[in-house]
Amino acid sequence: MAKSLVLLTVLTTCLALATAQWSPATATFYGGVDGSGTMGGACGYGNLYNSGYGVYNAALSTALFNDGASCGQCYTIMCDPSRLGGQWCKPGNTITVTATNFCPPNYALPSDNGGWCNPPRQHFDMSQPAWEHIGVYQGGIIPVQYQRVKCSRTGGVRFVINGCNYFELVNIQNLAGSGSVGAAWIKGTNTGWMQMSRNWGANWQSNAALVGQGLSFAITTTGGQYIQFMDVAPAWWQFGQSFTINQNFQY
Structure with missing residues (x-):
């Protein structure tokens, strides 16, 4: 999942923010x-x-x-x-x-x-x-x-799930550190990791049929930090719901 890219970008971005x-x-x-x-x-x-x-x-x-x-x-x-x-x-x-x-x-x-x-x-x-x-x-x-x-936030990253049966549109909110999403992935209970694409603004999309499966997410920030957010939404999640997990970014 592009971990080599993450490692290469971390030092560069952190240094850029520190010497802005x-x-x-x-x-x-x-x-x-x-x-x-x-x-x-x-x-x-x-x-x-x-x-x-x-x-x-x-x-x-x-x-x-x-x-x-x-x-x-x-x-x-x-x-x-x-x-x-x-x-x-x-x-x-x-x-x-x-x-x-x-x-x-x-x-x-x-x-x-x-x-x-x-x-x-x-x-x-x-x-x-x-x-x-x-x-x-x-x-x-x-x-x-x-x-x-650097952004300071209260609480963890928040995922707002919209879309329809074959399309997830996830607004990713409340990121600390660099504050913005560089790349995102989604995983259902019965799937592997699937890379998402930016739809508009802070909305990231997946063209997968994941209704009825628990959802996990992974994010690389524009600062280069990568975190997996496991079991964010239970299998009974519905479109329009939001879920906050007790993890956030440092950079």
Whole structure:
């Protein structure tokens, strides 16, 4: 199951996260003063409190979203008072957010005047509560510096199972460490391990008839850590149910 690839990527990714440099971007906000409008989103997490992410979240521009591969990753963001718009900064403050949504491009507007999420811009459309930690409300958009950081989570990895009799669509949530799924496998009681493919966001699919079988999962994070989650769902599981197992990632 590509264990050699796991071993090769672990050191590289951990070193990259440990030595991450600040990169320039911009940030706006959405979702209301309580962040309720950020629930759901293009990663498929649904209620962000139930899935472990809460209100400190952000929608990423195309350049950062990476077709959903960035779902669940964590970023520490601070306002940059040295750049244009820096008068709206709250200097010295930082906030850590989770990527839970996609900020779509708006090609009807120029990228420097409303088309903030147009490629190749690196942009965070943050929940309002998170954004107001680092910016003054009246500014609307601020220059920021960001870096990807290790995610801290409460509890274990969560699997939400949807689909139909011959198709499992599994949303994988609440990953600590690197925060995002690099590869996933599924195993029924009567099968071997079968590799899954990303469908959209944090949803991974299997085209197997596994109804009536207990389910196990295996994940390699984008940080390179591999864990098998055995006996996650009993044989009587149904579509729409979620299961949390008392294991999580370090990187």
